[in-house]
Amino acid sequence: MTDQAVEREVGRRRLRKEDARLITGQTNWTDNIQVAGLLHMAILRSPMAHARVTRVDVSPALDYPNVVAAFSGADLAEGLGSLPCAWPVTEDIVLPGHPPVAVDEVRYAGDPVAVVVARDRYAAADALEAIEVDYDPLPPVLDLEAALAEGSPLVHTDKGTNRCYTWPLATGDSFAAVRDRAEVTLKRRYHQQRLIPNAMEPRAVVVTPIAASGEYTVYSATQIPHILRIMLSTVTGIPEHKLRVIAPDVGGGFGSKLQVYGEEALALAIARRLGRPVKWTESRSEGALATHHGRGMIQDVEIAATREGGLLGLKVDLLADMGAYLMLVTPGIPILGAFMYPGIYKMDAYEFTCTGVFTTRTPTDAYRGAGRPEATFAIERIMDELAAELGLDPVELRRRNWIRHEEFPYTSIAGLTYDSGNYEAATDKALALFGYDDLRAEQHRRNERGDPVRLGIGVSTYTEMCGLAPSRVLRDLRYGAGGWEAASIRMLPTGKVEVVTGTSPHGQGHETCWSQIAADVLGVPFEDVEVVHGDTRAAPQGMDTYGSRSLAVGGEAVHRAAKTVVEKARKIAAHLLEASEQDLEFSDGAFSVKGSPEARRTIQEIAFETFTNHDLPDGVEPTINAEHVVDPENFSYPHGTHLCSVEVDTETGRTRIRSYVCVDDVGRVVNPMIVEGQVHGGLAQGIAQALYEEAVYDDDGNLLSGTLADYLVPSAADLPDFVTDRTETPAVSNALGVKGVGEAGTIASTPAVVNAVVDALRPLGVRDVRMPCSPHRVWQAIQEARSGTAGGTGGTGPAQSGQSGQAARSGELGQYGRPGEEGWA
Amino acid sequence: MTHISVNVDGTTYEDEVEPRLLLAHYLRDRLGLTGTPIGCDTSNCGACTVDLDGTSVKSCSVLAVQADGCAVTTVQGLAKDGEWTALQRAFHEQHGLQCGYCTPGMIMAARDLLRENPRPEADEVRQALEGNLCRCTGYQNIVRAVLAASGPPAHQAAEEVTA
Numbered sequence: 001m002t003d004q005a006v007e008r009e010v011g012r013r014r015l016r017k018e019d020a021r022l023i024t025g026q027t028n029w030t031d032n033i034q035v036a037g038l039l040h041m042a043i044l045r046s047p048m049a050h051a052r053v054t055r056v057d058v059s060p061a062l063d064y065p066n067v068v069a070a071f072s073g074a075d076l077a078e079g080l081g082s083l084p085c086a087w088p089v090t091e092d093i094v095l096p097g098h099p100p101v102a103v104d105e106v107r108y109a110g111d112p113v114a115v116v117v118a119r120d121r122y123a124a125a126d127a128l129e130a131i132e133v134d135y136d137p138l139p140p141v142l143d144l145e146a147a148l149a150e151g152s153p154l155v156h157t158d159k160g161t162n163r164c165y166t167w168p169l170a171t172g173d174s175f176a177a178v179r180d181r182a183e184v185t186l187k188r189r190y191h192q193q194r195l196i197p198n199a200m201e202p203r204a205v206v207v208t209p210i211a212a213s214g215e216y217t218v219y220s221a222t223q224i225p226h227i228l229r230i231m232l233s234t235v236t237g238i239p240e241h242k243l244r245v246i247a248p249d250v251g252g253g254f255g256s257k258l259q260v261y262g263e264e265a266l267a268l269a270i271a272r273r274l275g276r277p278v279k280w281t282e283s284r285s286e287g288a289l290a291t292h293h294g295r296g297m298i299q300d301v302e303i304a305a306t307r308e309g310g311l312l313g314l315k316v317d318l319l320a321d322m323g324a325y326l327m328l329v330t331p332g333i334p335i336l337g338a339f340m341y342p343g344i345y346k347m348d349a350y351e352f353t354c355t356g357v358f359t360t361r362t363p364t365d366a367y368r369g370a371g372r373p374e375a376t377f378a379i380e381r382i383m384d385e386l387a388a389e390l391g392l393d394p395v396e397l398r399r400r401n402w403i404r405h406e407e408f409p410y411t412s413i414a415g416l417t418y419d420s421g422n423y424e425a426a427t428d429k430a431l432a433l434f435g436y437d438d439l440r441a442e443q444h445r446r447n448e449r450g451d452p453v454r455l456g457i458g459v460s461t462y463t464e465m466c467g468l469a470p471s472r473v474l475r476d477l478r479y480g481a482g483g484w485e486a487a488s489i490r491m492l493p494t495g496k497v498e499v500v501t502g503t504s505p506h507g508q509g510h511e512t513c514w515s516q517i518a519a520d521v522l523g524v525p526f527e528d529v530e531v532v533h534g535d536t537r538a539a540p541q542g543m544d545t546y547g548s549r550s551l552a553v554g555g556e557a558v559h560r561a562a563k564t565v566v567e568k569a570r571k572i573a574a575h576l577l578e579a580s581e582q583d584l585e586f587s588d589g590a591f592s593v594k595g596s597p598e599a600r601r602t603i604q605e606i607a608f609e610t611f612t613n614h615d616l617p618d619g620v621e622p623t624i625n626a627e628h629v630v631d632p633e634n635f636s637y638p639h640g641t642h643l644c645s646v647e648v649d650t651e652t653g654r655t656r657i658r659s660y661v662c663v664d665d666v667g668r669v670v671n672p673m674i675v676e677g678q679v680h681g682g683l684a685q686g687i688a689q690a691l692y693e694e695a696v697y698d699d700d701g702n703l704l705s706g707t708l709a710d711y712l713v714p715s716a717a718d719l720p721d722f723v724t725d726r727t728e729t730p731a732v733s734n735a736l737g738v739k740g741v742g743e744a745g746t747i748a749s750t751p752a753v754v755n756a757v758v759d760a761l762r763p764l765g766v767r768d769v770r771m772p773c774s775p776h777r778v779w780q781a782i783q784e785a786r787s788g789t790a791g792g793t794g795g796t797g798p799a800q801s802g803q804s805g806q807a808a809r810s811g812e813l814g815q816y817g818r819p820g821e822e823g824w825a
Numbered sequence: 826m827t828h829i830s831v832n833v834d835g836t837t838y839e840d841e842v843e844p845r846l847l848l849a850h851y852l853r854d855r856l857g858l859t860g861t862p863i864g865c866d867t868s869n870c871g872a873c874t875v876d877l878d879g880t881s882v883k884s885c886s887v888l889a890v891q892a893d894g895c896a897v898t899t900v901q902g903l904a905k906d907g908e909w910t911a912l913q914r915a916f917h918e919q920h921g922l923q924c925g926y927c928t929p930g931m932i933m934a935a936r937d938l939l940r941e942n943p944r945p946e947a948d949e950v951r952q953a954l955e956g957n958l959c960r961c962t963g964y965q966n967i968v969r970a971v972l973a974a975s976g977p978p979a980h981q982a983a984e985e986v987t988a
Contacts, residue, residue, distance in 0.1 A: 019917045022925030023909070023932065025860020025901040032859035120854070122843070200864050200872060200926035200960045251862070251926030252960050284865035507924030507961050673920045680963030681923060708869035708958065716951040716964035745963075 009516035009526055010736075013673040016512045017531075018505075021249070028248040030204035030221045031281045038206075039068055041267055041280040042124035044114040044131050045289060046106035049142075049360040049701025050155070051135035053104055058114050064127035066119040069274060073101035073113060080269050081235045083325070084260055086227075086480035087332035089356075093165040096156040096358075098325040100235075100262030100269075106135070107155055107324035108361050109702050110289025112262060117270055117278065140360045140701035144298055144319040147357050155324055155358035164322050164356035165331060169338050172413050173349040175304070178313035182304035184389060188382050192297040192374045193771050194321065194695035195688075196288050196705070197367050198713050199506075201251020203291055204281040207267045211275035217244045220264055223257040224544035225504055227481075229536050231260040231328075236268050247534035250506035254685065255366030256291050257506065258546040259328050263290070288706040293695055294367020296321035297334060299378045301341075304349075309390050311401045313349030314413075316341050316378065322356045323363035330365045331356050335477060336465075336547075337371030339414040343379040344423050344463050344639060345401040350413040360701050366546060368685050369743040372464045373750055380460040380751035381758075381768075388762060394459045394755070395427065395436070402461065409732070416465060418637045421665060423461060425727045430641040430663040433723055439645055439659075447763050452651050455658070456760025458644040460752035465635035466740035467552030467733075473635075485549070486541035487557035488627030489518060489565050493611035495604025497522060497529045499561075500627075502542020503554035504534045508742065509674045510550060514558050516670055517736070521562035522603055523589020541629070548638075548740030551670065556734045557630040564626035569606045571620050576601055576609060634733035636740055640664035642748040648760040653779030655691060655757055661723040662748065667731040667739035675741050679724050682745020688714050689746075690753035692772050712772075761785070829893040833858060834902025842889045848882075849873045851889035852899065860901035861929055864958070871957030874930035874937075875899045881937035883930075883956075900929035903936075911974040912936055921970035923961035931957050935971045944976045 021027050046053075058070035083098040101112045114131045118124035139153035146152055147162040155162055179185055206219040216238060222228050225245040233240040250257065263280050271278040282290060300317040320334040334354045342350055387394040403410045405422040412418060431437075436457070443455040469483035486502040499518045503510055515529040522529075532538050545554075566586055573591035574581045577599050584591045592600035601609070603624075610616075610624055642662040648655050662679065669675050692712040696704040705711040712718075730737030750771070757773045758766060765785035769777055826841040831851075838856060852858045852875070861884060864872030868886040875884045876898035884897075903910045912932050915921065922928040931954065938945060938953040945953065950971045951964065959967060 015917055016920070018925070019922060022922055022928050023900070023913045023916050024904055025858075025899060025929050027860070027862075027925060029859070029862060029926070031862070032853070034854075034857065121850075122845070198960060200870065200924065200958065201862065202864065250924070252924040254960065284867065284870070509923070677920050677923055677962060677966060680965045681961045682963075684963035685960070707867045708865045709867040713870075713958050713960065715955045715958060716968060717955040719951075719964055721947070721965055721968075722963065 009519045010670050014512055014516055014671055016509050018511050030206055030219050030248055033206045033219055035208055035277045038277045038279055039117045040121040040124045041278050042116045042128050043112045044128045046111040046113055048135055049109045049140040050138040051106050054136050055134040056114055057132040060130040061116050061127040066123035067127045069117045071115045073103040076101050077103055083262055084231050085326035087329045089167050089331045089335050089478055090165045094159045100265045110362055142359055142701055144321055144357045155360055162358045164358055166355045167335055169352040171350050171415055175313045175315045175349045175351040178349040179304045182312050183307040185304045186385055187302040190299040190378055191770050192295040194296040195294045195367055195693050196695050196711055197254045197256035197294055199252030199254055199256055202282045202284055202287050205264045205267045206279045207271035208277045209271045215242045218268055219246045219248055221250050222247050223253040223504055223506055223546055225534055225536055226542040226544050228260055232268055235265045245536045247504050253506045254368040255370055258366045259292055285707045289362055292327055292363050292365040296364045297374055301378045301382050303382050303386055305386055309392050309397045309400050311345050311347040313347050314342055315351045318354040320354055320356050321364055322358050323361045325363045327363045327365045330363055333366055333371045337375035339416050340372045340375035341379050342413045344403055344461050346403055347413050368746045373747045376462045376747045377751045384755045398461055419634055419732045420729045421639045422729045426663045426665050427641040430643050430661050434643040434661040454648050454650055454760040456646045456648055456756040458752040458756025458759055460642045460748045462748040463637045463639040464747050466548030467632050467636040468547035468549040471631050484629050484631040485543050485553040485557045486629045487561045489561045491607035491624050493608050495607045497524055498532050499529055499558055500532045500539045501554055503550040504545045513670045517555055517558050518562045548742040551738050552636045552734055552740050553630055553632050556736055557628050559736055561626045561628040565624050568624040569603050572606050572610055573601050575617055636731045638666045638739040638744050642752040644752040644756040646756040646760055648757055650782055653775035655773055657720045660720055663725045664744050665727045665729050666741040668737035676724055678741045679745045680722055683722055683749045684719055686746040686749030687753055690750045690771055694772050827890050829890055831892045832896040834899055844890050846889045847885055848887040848889050848892050849884040858899055858901055861899045862926055871934055872927050872930040874933040881934050900932055915970040915974035919966050919970035919973055921967045927959040931967055939975050
């Protein structure tokens with residue numbers, strides 16, 4: 001206990017504590033849990049997008065071997081409330097009820113209609129086929145615009161409308177006024193396709209009851225054990241103190257496990273009813289229907305600028321697909337993006353309106369980035385279009401408009417105070433790493449010689465609000481809780497340290513990073529710190545993990561709790577060293593008396609002596625444990641510049657990413673290895689939206705891409721090596737100077753890739769390619785441009801129709817040649 | 826019910842199983858060898874990859890009865906006396922995992938690759954792992970890990986020889 005850690009931990013490439021169990025197969029996934037008498041739950045789901053359920057007879061299932069019970073929605077309705085929505089974004093929002101099992105109407109393909117419980121998972125699945133259900137089909141509601149039209153079929157008949165809410169924001173000058181004085185305006189329509197999150201671990205839940213005392217332990221593959229506990233208590237009526245929720249090892253989430261799912265409530269309700277432990281594990285294809293989706297928006301974006309490229313204003317009209325029901329934060333996801341459409345740019349006017357629309361599809365909710373990738377996509381795509389209109393290099397257009405580093409802190413047009421950043425530095429570094437000028441020269445040469453494989457260069461900058469969230473802001477946004485995070489530090493008698501966190505990691509490496517933070521403040525060896533999380537009994541207070549919040553809020557709480565430990569230890573050190581507190585110095589984990597360094601006690605020794613001491617002075621509490629709850633004063637604002645080059649084969653439509661460079665500024669870095677890993681993974685998911693993934697529905701509302709054979713989660717062979725680098729501008733809104741990194745890669749990469757694809761094809765007259773930019777879509781966009789009918793596949797609406805033939809010719813003329821006049825106001 | 830005898834990670838198990846029982850479920854639910862996870866139902870994700878008599882297979886696509894008389898190696902059988910294999914060490918050192926759910930399958934598939942091609946190029950690693958999906962890492966560090974666990978790539982090795 002004498003040699004203390006002297007090397008700083010924060011900033012060090014520490015290998016992860018989490019890995020040992022994961023690479024040896026000793027992990028504790030929820031589905032691994034086996035307990036005596038465990039019953040397996042299987043769920044019969046609606047095969048139709050919309051239907052009245054006129055009869056459900058579960059009794060034939062009971063004749064199947066090893067079936068213990070079967071329930072219809074009506075059987076379960078008593079004692080099981082509606083699933084919660086915690087974010088009613090407007091006062092007049094339409095909040096439909098959401099029973100965990102449908103009772104009289106199903107509203108999406110996959111809506112549960114009955115449940116079987118059996119002794120093993122095969123028996124439960126077998127018995128589903130015996131259940132008899134009569135459906136009376138109703139018309140599906142799939143088109144966001146048609147859903148809002150008079151006379152549209154309704155998802156929730158009793159509500160009289162498919163409009164969930166309309167949420168407006170207008171800041172600065174009026175957009176109409178700046179549009180009048182603008183020399184250039186552009187209007188575009190972008191489609192954010194629905195995505196299926198596909199965390200590698202399917203969802204699972206196990207409930208173990210102690211029926212006699214009414215106590216329940218819920219193990220769930222969740223990102224939010226603390227929120228889940230409260231919500232399950234509300235839904236089932238089981239008192240919160242009788243519920244313990246454990247998130248064991250959780251295999252990824254990306255927002256999809258930031259949810260209170262019907263299956264969690266069902267397993268609990270059925271365990272209560274039967275007095276037996278119950279398990280449910282979704283199959284991948286079941287999850288494609290039943291785990292919430294992400295994105296799903298139509299964005300109408302209008303930008304106004306001067307001929308020199310000075311931005312004047314931005315107007316965004318959003319239609320957001322809620323799906324059939326409002327889940328935990330469904331309505332709030334597009335609102336998280338509302339503040340990010342202006343990105344890193346200065347302008348005089350900003351108007352935003354979002355209308356949430358019910359459809360007969362799987363509900364949407366948070367997916368990596370949650371509103372912010374959509375916002376960044378819209379602004380960064382239209383910035384490229386504006387650059388093309390003005391004949392400016394897209395980087396130069398951005399440079400003319402972004403907030404300069406000396407202007408921080410800067411209050412954005414949307415009202416956020418960006419605390420720090422240096423967009424120039426990140427961009428310059430990225431351009432150099434990318435070899436931007438050389439690539440532009442090569443592009444020019446290839447265009448001139450009419451190379452059938454075109455080179456495209458895509459740029460995206462971004463900032464994002466992360467570190468969710470200052471509670472006052474959440475109040476203003478009508479969110480149902482605060483945005484704080486808790487940590488406590490237990491100094492064990494032997495000097496070992498337990499850091500108890502309210503964050504709930506599922507791949508992020510909190511055990512490693514929180515150890516680094518605590519080790520530095522306490523001056524103890526990294527190895528002496530253990531991080532406790534994901535169990536409401538062991539870590540009772542928390543707001544959990546999502547929204548790139550864990551480090552900026554939860555890590556900050558660890559930091560402050562550790563500081564308090566040191567201050568409490570100082571009192572006891574003063575007693576032990578017979579000195580006054582003012583005369584003590586604390587460094588490298590030890591207190592010493594100024595001027596007599598031989599008189600010292602390490603904090604680990606003090607932990608032991610606090611345990612054994614019999615004669616602390618009056619008023620000195622015999623503990624140096626501490627806890628802290630942080631409510632962040634501001635969001636944090638990572639930023640960066642991403643550059644992508646693609647080669648697009650104009651004969652096959654195939655896109656290959658040739659190089660990808662990103663320079664991100666995520667503030668101070670606790671562990672560069674983990675930061676790099678987060679960026680890599682984020683890039684992969686953002687690129688996946690740009691090129692590969694889409695939840696495809698047919699006209700009847702059936703999900704066609706419901707398995708991993710149909711839904712293209714990219715493999716190693718589909719992705720390039722990334723060049724990642726950083727600049728480091730510390731956040732000033734927290735003591736650690738950290739920002740957040742979990743979502744950055746996803747936010748920036750989608751527009752960088754699509755901008756590159758469009759840049760490659762712009763000389764051919766292509767103005768947009770709708771995501772995912774599959775070979776088919778790209779090829780079709782090229783054919784339409786050639787035949788002068790561009791617009792359909794591109795999906796940019798009226799702005800793209802018309803003069804593509806001419807566009808192609810003028811586009812061939814120069815490096816940044818204007819592709820036509822049709823976008824001019 | 827069918828009688829099977831399967832050696833898994835060095836232990837021989839005798840069991841009566843339903844003919845339709847998947848090897849993955851046999852390992853997990855019957856033997857309690859939960860180190861091999863299941864990630865999909867269409868054999869696309871590869872999380873459940875194990876070694877069956879020297880070939881990597883997706884254990885969700887093999888029936889337990891097909892493993893009768895065979896030797897199965899899972900990720901739980903790799904380390905000897907607590908000593909990790911080079912691949913396991915490399916995944917740790919190169920940060921080739923985040924949530925870790927795909928990791929057992931990745932390691933088993935990479936092990937199969939290195940058996941056939943001890944010194945692969947990065948592209949060969951990417952192609953070989955095409956049947957194993959990871960949602961966290963973007964694959965770059967997985968590729969690094971596999972390369973680190975292998976010898977130097979063939980062309981470099983040749984240069985070393987000629988130099």
